Amino acid sequence: MMLLSVETDIEQIKASVDGAKLDVRSAAQKFAEMDPELAKQNKKPLTFNGVAYGHGGRAFRTKEQERKEAQRKNDMATRIQSRVRGAMAREAYNEKLTAAERIAIRIQSEFRRRQAQKKLAELRDRLQREQTCAVVIQKIVRGRHLFADDKPKLSTLSRFKQLTIFRRLLLECSPADKPGKRPAVFAPSAMQQQFSSQCSVLTQRKQRPKLG
Structure with missing residues (x-):
């Protein structure tokens, strides 16, 4: 009894498998018998997942997606240009600042040198006057x-x-009293x-x- 039941199950499984094969074949025949006009309208050969052979996702992009992609690239290029220009501007500013500091130091040095020369001339005049006064005082005392x-x-x-x-x-x-000079007391x-x-x-x- 057991053997008969097992054989019956095997026969049923084989019958179901054969039926499935027939269903697949019938479906393939149906697809093959599709209207040839529809096949001509669909120029892109499709794969199993609906994507054309030899093409990626770019083939199915819309105009809006392409516009957004172009806008993104333009924005990225603009940012890169802005960063490069900013770096160049900062470098130029630093160079100008350094040059201005050097010029200011030179001007201060020249101004201090002239002030020192002027002070030295005044001290020499004062020393000469004091020496003259000392000579006169010596003559007066003598x-x-x-x-x-x-x-x-x-x-x-x-x-x-x-x-x-x-x-x-x-x-x-x-x-x-010298012209252009404040008279001394x-x-x-x-x-x-x-x-x-x-x-x-x-x-x-x-x-x-x-x-x-």
Whole structure:
């Protein structure tokens, strides 16, 4: 009984397989018997998954997809150009900034050099005036004994001449005003003021008219 049931099952399986083969063949025949006009209209040979032979997904792209792809490429190219131009602009700016700093340093150095030269010239003039004043003061100190009160033999005229000479020396000692330059302030010493007062007194005595 068992053998009969197994054989029956095998026969049924074979029959079902044969039926499936017949169904597949009939389906193939149906596809082959399709209207030839429809086959002509479909120029692209299709594969099993519906994609044409020798073509990728590009064959099925629409115009909108192509436009988006072109726009994406243009945007990418624009970004690359912007980055390159930005890098070039930054490099040019850094070069200009470095050149400007060098020029500023040179200008400052030249300005400081001129200021130093001007200050040196002023110091030289001041030193020359001080040396002249020192010489005059030495002459005044050496000739001070000529104006002592214990010299009654020295006539008034001789004293007047000596004071005139000393006044000239004092004028030489005073700084001369140069054009375009601020005049320096000259403060006379006590000795110089004394000699100036003596010169003025002697001048008044000489110019005083004699009575009788």
